[in-house]
Amino acid sequence: MKRNLTRIVVLGISLFALNTHAQMNPKVKLEKALSLIQQNYVDPVPDEPIVDAAIKAMLASLDPHSSYMNREEAEAMKQSLTGSFAGIGIQFSMVNDSTFITGVNPDGPAAKAGLKLGDQIISVDGKSIFGKSLKNQEVMQMIRGEKGKAVELDVKRIQQQPLHLSVMRESIAELSINTSYMVDKNTGYISLAVFSQSTRREMDEALKSLKAQGMTKLILDLQSNGGGLVEAAIGVADEFLPKGAEVFYAVTNSGVHDNYMTGGFGQFTDGQLVVLIDESTASSSEILTGALQDWDRAVVIGRRSFGKGLMQMGLSLPDGSVIRLTQARYFTPSGRSIQKPYGNSKTDYFQDFNRRMASGELTDASHIHFPDSLKYKTRKSQRIVYGGGGIMPDKFVPIDTAIYSSWMAKTMNSGLTTKIAFDYVQQQRERLMNTYKDFSSFNKAFEVPAALLDQLYKQAQTIKITLPEAGNQVAQKALCLELKAEIAGQLFIGRGYELQVRNQASKAFTEAMAILNDNKIYNRLLENHSSSAKKNIKTK
Structure with missing residues (x-):
């Protein structure tokens, strides 16, 4: 009995100790943990690296987009956004x-x-x-x-x-516009890479130039645009929407709604507009796309966008480091949330592309499913659009499986096409410049020599890259396109020639031109939800 009583007393003391620890101030606990590590760890532990790691871990537990940047990273980010x-x-x-x-x-x-x-x-x-x-x-x-x-x-x-x-x-x-040019006598094209402090000024200049050349229709390419400054997205939306149009609204943790409107200083508020998006279009690009779609201002072509609808605020620490903390969720004018679910791990969140590819969503619109609860209506035509994670386009275009194949990714990452194209241009520059006086003549007439393609296959084999068999026409066409694009970029002074070459084979670009050249299809896509993409979307 005495032994049992002793055990009860010891257990009671232990429980009392545990209860005391449970009441410990979390801030004091963090400081104590740091002190214990520094006093007892086998090697010396400097303050800064371990505190940086602790901050990163804390933010990682919140959401996928809250993050920490040290001094050097913060300065690099500032430079990229100031432009x-x-x-x-x-x-x-x-x-x-x-x-x-x-x-x-x-x-x-x-x-x-x-x-x-x-x-x-x-x-x-x-x-x-x-x-x-x-x-x-x-x-x-x-x-x-x-x-x-x-x-x-x-x-x-x-x-x-x-x-x-x-x-x-x-x-x-550091320009945010990759390139802008006239596709034909009426149609302009602008590829926007990022939203920075210079974006609105660049858009003004590009639109003025294209309008002076006769532009009445525009393709705005936001494919692979990962976002940037939300203020810049509002500025670009202002180019296309009338004064007082809501671009988006944000909801903070206290439930406050902040509405962001256009100022009415746009240059292209009436002409036909097509926006190209893909699975890498994210954040500010989705804000812009969602606004243009919700106001029935543009036909959106491509594949469902990334799905980032969380707004970060940069909070500076005294040493120059920065905490980027999610401050609010943003919603399109129709009330759609762009943010996709992030309840699982951060790794799982950023592997969404693999899931979409495996499910068939990126190759066939019939694999796309939305519950009725995610249906919303546009502000003017009352078309059905969908929320719950990214922007769903009005016209679906399947992914090019050759361009996005593992063998193409390895080839591009190896720098092989760049090196072969560079060597070729260095050897043939004078002859090429005499044959092709400008990019237009080059783009129309130049064909990649068979010997150059053979060289690519041989060098790929040397560095252990397995390409499809030489007789594979799809692979050959994709590789020749990349070689031609690289050669154009290294032969002519200026920006965006590579993209102009790639656009010739782009399914999304080709679809955009077809829609802009058919007023009935363009208007039908903006007036109701009977597009081929939405016919194939299944609701539950």
Whole structure:
């Protein structure tokens, strides 16, 4: 009996201790845990790395988009969104441990100093970069620097003696528009890569230029646009919607509704508009697409977008690091939530593409299912649209399984097409420029030589990339397209020539042109929900 009483007393003491610990202040607990780790861990533990890891873990437990950035990451993010840096206006590639210029901004300091496509940079400010196994980022940091201060470059040009050039660094805009051009005499095209501080200004300039060339119809390409500044998305929506149109509304944790409206300063509020989206179109791109769809302003073509409907706010810490904390959920004008479910792990959340591919959703619209509870109606025509995770297009276009195949991904990631195209252009530049006076003539007439495709197959085999058999016409067509796109980008000075080549084979682009060239189809898609995509969508 005495032994049992002793056990009860010990158990009581243990339970009392556990209960005392349970009441411990969580903030004190965190500090105590840090102290215990530093006092008892086998190796020295600096404060900053372990605190950074703790903050990241805390934010990861909230939602997939709340995150932490250290000082360096925060500065890089700021630069990407402000849209400018001090540089010389070039693009370059590392080929066989050598740095070659593959793009020159026609209005930048590099062009003014005489740098040309194909030039090899040997040294930067007296420091050799040849044969040093440097990464692109390292070379970039050497070339960029203080505005108004020159960078000294030693450059080697084919069949010429090395040149020494002093190039003054200037503010160079990191443009959010990939390219804009006239497809035909009436149809313009704008590809928007990201939403930054310069986006509205760039859109103004692009629309003015295209309208001056006769544009009355527009394709706005938001494929693979992962978002950016929400203010920029509102600015772009303002280009297409009348004054006072709601772009979206946000709901905070306290239930407050914030409504965001257009200002009425747009340049293209009446012409026919098509928006291209895909499974990588996310965040601010979805806000813009949802607004244009809900106001029946644009026909949306492609595949269901990513599904990010959480708005982050940047909260700066004294050391320059930043916590990006989800502050609100946003909704389209019809009341749709864009955010897809995120109850499982973060890894599971970002593997949604694999699930969509496996389910057949990306290849066949008949595999897409929505419950009746996710039906909403557009603001003007009362068309049926769907919420609950991403923007569902008005016209479905299946994914190109060749372009998105594993063998194509390995080929592109290896840099093989870039290297082969670069070597070809370096050897044939003079002949090619004499044959094709401009991009238009090149795009119409150039065909990838069979020998170049054979070279690609042989080099792929050398680096253990298994391509489809040489007789596979689909694979050959896709590879030739990529080679032609790379050659165009390295042959002509300017932006977006690669994309213009790829658009010729794009199913979404081709569908957009077909719809814009048929007023009956265009109007029908905006007036009711009888499009082929919605006929195939099954409701429960």
